[in-house]
Amino acid sequence: MTTQTFFSPKPPAVLLLEDGTRYSGDAYGSTGSTLGEVVFATGMTGYQETLTDPSYAGQIVMMTAPHIGNTGVNADDEESSRIWVSGFVVRDPSRVVSNFRAESSLDNDLLTDGIVGISGIDTRAVTRRIRSGGAMRAGIFSGDSLSLSDSEQLDMVRGSIEMSGLNLSADVSTREHYTMAPVGERIGSVAVLDLGVKTSTVRYLAERGFEVHVLPEDSSAEEILALAPSALFYSNGPGDPGASDRHVNMLRTVLREGIPYFGICFGNQLLGRALGFGTYKLPFGHRGINQPVLDKSTGKVEITSHNHGFAVDAPLEGVSESAEGFGRVEVSHYGLNDNVVEGLNCLDIPAFSVQYHPESAAGPHDAMYLFDRFREMVIAQADHTDTTNNAGENN
Known part of the structure; x- marks a missing residue:
């Protein structure tokens, strides 16, 4: 007898930069919309410490390492009591948690704290875009927010608060x-x-x-x-x-x-x-x-x-x-x-x-x-x- 495992398709999502560049992918974490300054983090490990670092408030963080979430999350590695990022961008979220210290999965923490994310996009391309154009405002849209037109989404991004002059x-x-x-x-x-x-x-x-x-x-x-x-x-x-x-x-x-x-x-x-x-x-x-x-x-x-x-x-x-x-x-x-x-x-x-x-x-x-x-x-x-x-x- 052969057992087959079927994975249900993930809802679609879009990462939109203020220069108008769009990246289509899959919803990750909560669905909805979020705005912030998009930045990239170059660590192969430490995603939990990054997410719970209050310094990232107001920012959509993209991990340049392609595979994120495989070691899960635990209370000892939290740098504060909650996730602070405005949004989270990864290429390949791990479907399995495999670490003896893990107490939960990254997916669960993102859902619990209401963090809107996106996966399945070419994070190398986004990194190169930011390195040439500079850190810029961005938005992640999934769920009901995808019913907005492209121009309405871009207006939301360009109307969001800039980091310069901001006291958080x-x-x-x-x-x-x-x-x-x-x-x-x-x-x-x-x-x-x-x-x-x-x-x-x-x-x-x-x-x-x-x-x-x-x-x-x-x-x-x-x-x-x-x-x-x-x-x-x-x-x-x-x-x-x-x-x-x-x-x-x-x-x-x-x-x-x-x-x-x-x-x-x-x-x-x-x-x-x-x-x-x-x-x-x-x-x-x-x-x-x-x-x-x-x-x-x-x-x-x-x-x-x-x-x-x-x-x-x-x-x-x-x-x-x-x-x-x-x-x-x-x-x-x-x-x-x-x-x-x-x-x-x-x-x-x-x-x-x-x-x-x-x-x-x-x-x-x-x-x-x-x-x-x-x-x-x-x-x-x-x-x-x-x-x-x-x-x-x-x-």
């Missing part, structure tokens, strides 16, 4: 202050401004001996200083750094108090602005877990995890003077693909930042040392403060 911090930040206890010996406390922080970042800070206070993005400088933190940390997050004047001004206030600072991704761009540099939008951004970055201090090349569409405009070589009075600043890291600034180091105040994600939960761990560098900087600053205070008392 309030959409992704925690609503309430919460704390994570230090692991092992407590070395101090760190105030984390949640601009879209990832769970692994908070955990790695706690593992370095910090008592971690995660604060809503609308916290004031006075509220931060009232905690008497040993350090301040600005997280990753979505949106345009040029639309975050309040966070920039607050950072300047805290830096003038001599409190050590570490920023990643969005936090790097905001440090750049606080120091007096500008920021600008990249043609198609850096996303994925295989981006080569040079550490100028060591000459080592790190393979790093990225998700950013904006960058700091600062000279790669030499030492600059902060236009805001924070002393000397140098670019510490830069990207080897396109010479984009990937890190800043302040020489006269205890502050540094990187553009990429050192926690890299889904990929290489080349940059994990930055959490240790932050710990060492905070300890050194505390020792310096104690020495200064003791000298003052002796006088």
Whole structure:
């Protein structure tokens, strides 16, 4: 007796770019319509970490790796409590989940969180289109939304919000202050401004001996200083750094108090602005877990995890003077693909930042040392403060 397995046909779907390019495929996840900035992520693994990274809010994410979903999903790999992408694009979704850690399938999570996606399209062609035309607005249409005419769909895409000038911090930040206890010996406390922080970042800070206070993005400088933190940390997050004047001004206030600072991704761009540099939008951004970055201090090349569409405009070589009075600043890291600034180091105040994600939960761990560098900087600053205070008392 021969048993045959029949797969029911998937509903049709369309990916439409704002330049009018259309790609027909199959609905994946929820059906309906969704709008956002379409970007591509270049990791072969880490789709769950990507989907639950708040930095991707407002974006339709396309995976360049062709086969997605084969390892399923699990609670341990989530970077937040939900999927944040506006839409999801893959070439070949796995029909089978095969991993001992899997607790559910990617398809189920997309349906549960109402994420509209598309599969079965030539993602290489879309990637080449974005690389030549730049990141652009797009829409995914399936189900009832396919009854709209081509021109009506294109009007929806072109009428959607652009990422430039957009502040999304309030959409992704925690609503309430919460704390994570230090692991092992407590070395101090760190105030984390949640601009879209990832769970692994908070955990790695706690593992370095910090008592971690995660604060809503609308916290004031006075509220931060009232905690008497040993350090301040600005997280990753979505949106345009040029639309975050309040966070920039607050950072300047805290830096003038001599409190050590570490920023990643969005936090790097905001440090750049606080120091007096500008920021600008990249043609198609850096996303994925295989981006080569040079550490100028060591000459080592790190393979790093990225998700950013904006960058700091600062000279790669030499030492600059902060236009805001924070002393000397140098670019510490830069990207080897396109010479984009990937890190800043302040020489006269205890502050540094990187553009990429050192926690890299889904990929290489080349940059994990930055959490240790932050710990060492905070300890050194505390020792310096104690020495200064003791000298003052002796006088």
